Amino acid sequence: MDFIVRQQQSADTACAYLGTEPSDIRGDLEALDQHWTETVRVAVSDTGRIIGAAVIEWDEGLDRSWVHGPWVGEGEWRSVSPALLEAVTTQAPVGRHEMYASVDHGEMAWLASHCGWRSGEANFEYARTSSVPTGDIDPAIRPAVLADEAAIRELHDQEFPGTYARAAELVSPDGPYSTLVIAPEGKVLGYVAFQLQGESTLYLDFIAVHTDARRAGIGVTLIDGAQQSSGRERVVLTVDEHRPEARAFYASLGFELEAATRPYRMSPSTSSMG
Ligand SMILES: CC(C)(COP(=O)(O)OP(=O)(O)OC[C@H]1O[C@@H](n2cnc3c(N)ncnc32)[C@H](O)[C@@H]1OP(=O)(O)O)[C@@H](O)C(=O)NCCC(=O)NCCS
The missing domain is CATH 3.40.630.30 (Gcn5-related N-acetyltransferase (GNAT))
Structure with missing residues (x-):
């Protein structure tokens, strides 16, 4: 949990399904349909230190899963994240998988592309207090x-x-x-x-x-x-990438961009690794 909380503190290492507050992260993980302590997979260094982790939740009725993470320590992403992704997705008896991260999380985009996952449409969160x-x-x-x-x-x-x-x-x-x-x-x-x-x-x-x-x-x-x-006084909203006019509208009204996130998806029509 400490390792996950640390990775959640920065948008370029975080999973966008979860926030930054330790108690919220714990509460959200505890509330997953499959208990996170059952699905979590970790990568460890030669000295036994945790250098990566991933968790998964799935819904067989919807035939979907939501990968939480992977979270990986600095410098280890490319050697560790593909195996972590595979280790969690193979647990889920569903055909479609999704993971979600900030557009600033360049390594997540690399992982998706490396494993043959599709990049979804980015989503922009705006807020204004007036x-x-x-x-x-x-x-x-x-x-x-x-x-x-x-x-x-x-x-x-x-x-x-x-x-x-x-x-x-x-x-x-x-x-x-x-x-x-x-x-x-x-x-x-x-x-x-x-x-x-x-x-x-x-x-x-x-x-x-x-x-x-x-x-x-x-x-x-x-x-x-x-x-x-x-x-x-506070107005918040999200806008999809395909609406540049709406983004111009909110910007002209003084709304500020708070987060920009992107889902990555794998479905039977998308090949998985290799
Ligand atoms: C976004 C939307 C609701 C704006 O409604 P609107 O009545 O045209 O907006 P306003 O006339 O109040 O615009 C206020 C200001 O926003 C900015 N703005 C609005 N539309 C814009 C556009 N297409 N391009 C650039 N700036 C724009 C301008 O600064 C405008 O002031 P100006 O006309 O004096 O230059 C409308 O374009 C719409 O219905 N879009 C489709 C649905 C949609 O995208 N909804 C938002 C989803 S999150």
Whole structure:
């Protein structure tokens, strides 16, 4: 555990499924579906010192695994990490495997390529802490109601096909999402969906504006509206690599890049080592 905690302290040696706090790392590892002490594999030096480790969790129903690590001491990566990866993945009776690291973790990219794993799309985490905008909320913004489902679905399915929440969940009064629409003269031009995290944070799940209504300040108005209606100063969100316009939008609003991560995947169609 001490070795893993040390490697977690820097993005270029860490596994992105886990954080940096020792108690969080221990708690997350303890909570894996297969107990980490059963799946952990270590590499040791001639003198018996731990120089590498890896853990794995899998779900047979989903036919997927999530490799935690590998974590490897400085200078040992290329000699140790391929064997560690193989030692954990061969335990998992599933066809698809994933590992996840900062884009700064160059050795992880090397390992994936060396073992024939595919690089997935990078994911960028942005955050901004700012005073909750004061003044009147734009009168065209209101909470989404069930009758907005079709209009939201059209935009949502176009912008986020196959994502983790459907339009019906975004407008459901019993669902986890708070959703606002901007609908001047009754036509929905955009929506924002968010969830509250802790005492002061708003996690922005989705925001989209109709193509023909973009660059008119609606995106800004929706984020202001979400902050005003929730009273939250900190806004966090993630954006995929294929959305450079959205990244420009958040950067122009003063959001800062907190992390950039990339999944690496192996599936039956991807060859494994050799
Ligand atoms: C991202 C999105 C919501 C922005 O909405 P919008 O209403 O066009 O944004 P705004 O008009 O409020 O833009 C505010 C500022 O952001 C920046 N910005 C917005 N879109 C931009 C783009 N395509 N390229 C560069 N900068 C951009 C500009 O600085 C803009 O100010 P300006 O128009 O005065 O130059 C919209 O482009 C969209 O729906 N994209 C598709 C869905 C999506 O990517 N959502 C985010 C997923 S995480």
